[in-house]
Amino acid sequence: MLFTTFAILTVAGAVAAMSFRNLVHSVLALIAAFAGLAAIYLQLGAQFIGLAQVLVYIGAVAILIVFAILLTRDKKVAQQTVSFSSWKLNGVVALAVFAVIAWAIFQSPTLQHEILPEPQVSMQQVGNALMLRYALPLEIIGLLLTAALIGAVTIAISEKYEKHERRERE
Amino acid sequence: MGETADQIFVILQHWIVAHAPGILQPILAPLLGVIAIIGVFALLFAVTTVLERKGLGRIQNRYGPNRVGPFGLLQPIADGIKSVTKEDIVPQAADKVVHLLAPVSLVLAAFSLFAVLPVGRNMVLANLDAGVVFFFAVSSVTEITIFMAGWSSRNKYSLLGAMRAIAQMVSYEVPLILASVTVIMATGSLSTVAIVEKQAGYTGIFPHWFVFTPWGFAGFILYMIAATAESNRSPFDLPEGESEIIAGYFVEYSGFKFALFFLGEYLGMFAISGLGITLFLGGWSAPFSFLTWVPSYLWFVGKLLFLIVMFIWVRGTLPRLRMDQLMNFAWKFMLPMALINLITVGIWHFMQQGILRWLICSVIVIASYVLLGRGLTQGWKLEKRIYRFAE
Numbered sequence: 001m002l003f004t005t006f007a008i009l010t011v012a013g014a015v016a017a018m019s020f021r022n023l024v025h026s027v028l029a030l031i032a033a034f035a036g037l038a039a040i041y042l043q044l045g046a047q048f049i050g051l052a053q054v055l056v057y058i059g060a061v062a063i064l065i066v067f068a069i070l071l072t073r074d075k076k077v078a079q080q081t082v083s084f085s086s087w088k089l090n091g092v093v094a095l096a097v098f099a100v101i102a103w104a105i106f107q108s109p110t111l112q113h114e115i116l117p118e119p120q121v122s123m124q125q126v127g128n129a130l131m132l133r134y135a136l137p138l139e140i141i142g143l144l145l146t147a148a149l150i151g152a153v154t155i156a157i158s159e160k161y162e163k164h165e166r167r168e169r170e
Numbered sequence: 171m172g173e174t175a176d177q178i179f180v181i182l183q184h185w186i187v188a189h190a191p192g193i194l195q196p197i198l199a200p201l202l203g204v205i206a207i208i209g210v211f212a213l214l215f216a217v218t219t220v221l222e223r224k225g226l227g228r229i230q231n232r233y234g235p236n237r238v239g240p241f242g243l244l245q246p247i248a249d250g251i252k253s254v255t256k257e258d259i260v261p262q263a264a265d266k267v268v269h270l271l272a273p274v275s276l277v278l279a280a281f282s283l284f285a286v287l288p289v290g291r292n293m294v295l296a297n298l299d300a301g302v303v304f305f306f307a308v309s310s311v312t313e314i315t316i317f318m319a320g321w322s323s324r325n326k327y328s329l330l331g332a333m334r335a336i337a338q339m340v341s342y343e344v345p346l347i348l349a350s351v352t353v354i355m356a357t358g359s360l361s362t363v364a365i366v367e368k369q370a371g372y373t374g375i376f377p378h379w380f381v382f383t384p385w386g387f388a389g390f391i392l393y394m395i396a397a398t399a400e401s402n403r404s405p406f407d408l409p410e411g412e413s414e415i416i417a418g419y420f421v422e423y424s425g426f427k428f429a430l431f432f433l434g435e436y437l438g439m440f441a442i443s444g445l446g447i448t449l450f451l452g453g454w455s456a457p458f459s460f461l462t463w464v465p466s467y468l469w470f471v472g473k474l475l476f477l478i479v480m481f482i483w484v485r486g487t488l489p490r491l492r493m494d495q496l497m498n499f500a501w502k503f504m505l506p507m508a509l510i511n512l513i514t515v516g517i518w519h520f521m522q523q524g525i526l527r528w529l530i531c532s533v534i535v536i537a538s539y540v541l542l543g544r545g546l547t548q549g550w551k552l553e554k555r556i557y558r559f560a561e
Contacts, residue, residue, distance in 0.1 A: 024321055028268065031314060047300050051307045059310025063336060066317055070333070123300045123360050 002043055010036030023069050031062050048126050176465045179206070180292050203295040207284045214474070215436045216246035222482050229486035253429035261324060261422050268322035273423065273430035276315040280437035282308050286362050287444040290454045290467030294363055301362040302354060305445055306347055309400070312438060313339050316409075316419050319431070323422035331418025334493070335409035339400055341500040346396035348508035352389045352515045353380055353449040362445075366453030375459045379452040384531040385514040388539070390450040392508055394477075397446060399500075401439040403481060405488040408496060443477040444470075503546045510538040 013033030020026045034057040041050035130138055174181070187199050220235065220243060227234025235242035260269055286301035288294040298304050313336050320332020354360055357368045371378045380386035399406040410418040420431045447453060451473050454466035491499070514534050521527040 025268075028318065047298070048303070051300055051303045054307040055303070055310055058314060059307065062314055063317070063340065066314075067336075070321075070329075123303070124358075 003040065006036045006039040006043065008036075009033070010040065024066070027062060027065050027069065030065070031058055034058050034062070046121070048121075048123055176291055178465075179290070179467070200295065207295065208281060211281075211284060211437060211440055212433070214440060214471075215433055216250075218436060218440075218478055219249065220245050221478065222485075225479070225482040226486050229483075250429070253426055256425035258425040258427060259422075263324040264422065265322040265324070268318050269422075270427070272315050272319035272322060273420075273427045273434065275318070276312055276434035277430050277437070279308055279311045279315065280434045280441060283438070283441035284444070287441065287448060288363050288366050288453055289444075289470045290465070293454075293467060297361065297363050300360045302350060302360045302365075302445075302449075305362075305441075306343075306350075309438070309442070310343070312434075315434075319423070320419035323419070325422050327415040327417075328419050328421050331409045331415050331421070334415075335402060335419060338402070338406065338409060338496060341497060342396045342399035342406075342504070345392055345500065345504035345508045346400060348505070348512065349389045349393040349396060350445070350449055352385055352511055355512070355515045356380065356386075356519060362448050362453075366448055366455065369452040370455050372459040377452055377455060377457060377459070379450065379455075381450040381452075383518065384528065384535045385511050385518055386450055388507070388511050388514070388535045390446065392504060392511065393446050393450065394480075396504065397439075397442040398481065398484065399496075401435065401442055403439065404485040405491050406496065407490060408493060439478075439481065440474060443474055443481075446477065447473045498546065503542050507538060507542055510534065 010033050013029050013031075013036055016029035017026045017033060020029060034053065038050045038053040038058075041053055183199060183202050186202060187195055190198050223245070224234040224242070235245040238244045238248045260266055283305060285295040286298055286304050288297075296304075316335045316339075317332050320328040320330075320335075323329075353365060357365050359365060359368075369377065369379050376382070381390045402409050408414075410420075415421075420428060423431055447470065454470045456462045456464060456466075456469055514531050517534070518527060518531050521530070
């Protein structure tokens with residue numbers, strides 16, 4: 001019952017995000033889909049993933065998309081609606097992809113095993129695993145993100161210098 | 171006797187649930203908690219509006235509201251009637267659905283923050299394993315509601331205010347969370363109940379609150395500054411600067427929707443102060459060991475009122491920051507200070523108890539404060555301002 005509600009919320013949000021004409025409406029619909037997904041995670045007992053979904057996707061990614069839309073929007077692009085020339089062909093492609101994924105899932109050997117007891121994963125276990133066993137991947141991801149951050153700042157700064165130099169040359 | 175007074179609300183809840191029909195029982199217990207939270211904090215909101223207007227009035231040499239009821243104490247009722255009966259004006263160009271959804275979802279998010287705050291012994295709605303993460307996850311939803319309000323109004327001042335608010339909240343969320351991480355490192359738990367229990371002991375008559383350690387003191391100050399910025403209060407009230415962008419993201423709101431925004435903002439402030447109390451000020455525990463007979467929820471409310479008074483005092487005292495000052499302060503002072511504070515907790519945790527631990531941690535905190543403060547003020551020309559008056 002609960003699962004159906006959340007699933008409908010997620011799917012409806014995703015469909016609305018693809019079909020709204022207004023980009024900001026699409027983002028808001030996408031947030032509804034994220035929230036539905038987070039609720040499903042929480043219902044399945046994955047507290048950490050559910051909360052991280054809210055924190056990262058609703059709190060950060062959605063804000064990032066909003067900023068991207070508002071800062072880069074061109075009036076011409078905003079008026080243009082995305083239309084598919086042949087929706088029949090697209091439908092066939094989508095169905096084919098769905099069929100392949102469904103087939104792969106049903107063929108997977110994990111379904112043949114008997115259902116394992118539900119693992120109880122506490123926040124503490126997740127933290128211990130990240131800090132002890134997976135410390136190196138975590139550090140590497142941190143380094144990568146820092147590099148991306150510095151790169152973004154560098155790009156933002158160099159524009160200013162170029163303008164300054166050009167003015168000096170003139 | 172003291173035990174009963176302390177647990178009276180818990181006993182009352184159990185009594186009501188036990189006397190309800192069987193089918194209702196599983197829903198009734200959380201429902202009563204929700205009703206209590208909504209009732210108590212909405213009442214606290216009413217009290218705070220009077221307190222704030224009176225306090226600001228006194229700071230500015232006026233009386234404040236003094237006409238409705240004794241000493242103007244019934245002012246919130248008059249305000250409530252006014253906001254309910256006022257016409258709800260929605261701009262013609264506005265996006266009507268989003269315009270309505272924004273204040274509603276803000277208030278919803280603000281109320282759900284209280285679910286993980288232990289307001290008294292055994293008085294928490296949801297004792298989550300990851301209570302602190304829940305709090306920050308839900309409070310990050312308020313940013314999107316502010317954007318919804320600013321964008322849907324189709325007013326450039328609204329949008330400017332919303333963008334300022336989001337930029338500010340994103341910047342100050344980092345030091346806010348880093349300051350709270352210190353406490354999580356010290357307790358080794360993300361559960362708010364466990365954090366309060368860890369601070370429950372006493373040495374002599376003094377409590378083991380985290381604010382009474384070098385890193386806890388620095389963390390508490392950082393937390394409260396970031397909390398002020400998160401709740402958009404003066405001196406960080408650029409998103410709502412009346413003199414610059416009329417009132418920011420809720421310019422186009424009137425009547426009851428405006429009241430909802432007002433409510434949501436104050437609830438956010440209460441919740442973030444409540445988490446500060448939980449993390450650093452020992453939650454519901456008494457400040458001295460001989461005062462433990464006072465019911466625990468009274469201590470929580472008392473601490474909350476104390477922090478609210480501090481907020482009002484700061485609002486009446488400090489002028490508004492400029493945008494560049496705001497961002498410089500967040501990234502060049504708050505963030506490095508919070509990171510150094512994290513290292514300080516680590517040192518504190520692994521050193522033996524004693525005077526040496528206190529000495530080393532205090533030196534680190536004070537030295538980093540002085541050096542970062544010097545770095546921030548470098549290049550500032552601080553000179554006496556000369557005022558010129560019209561003759």
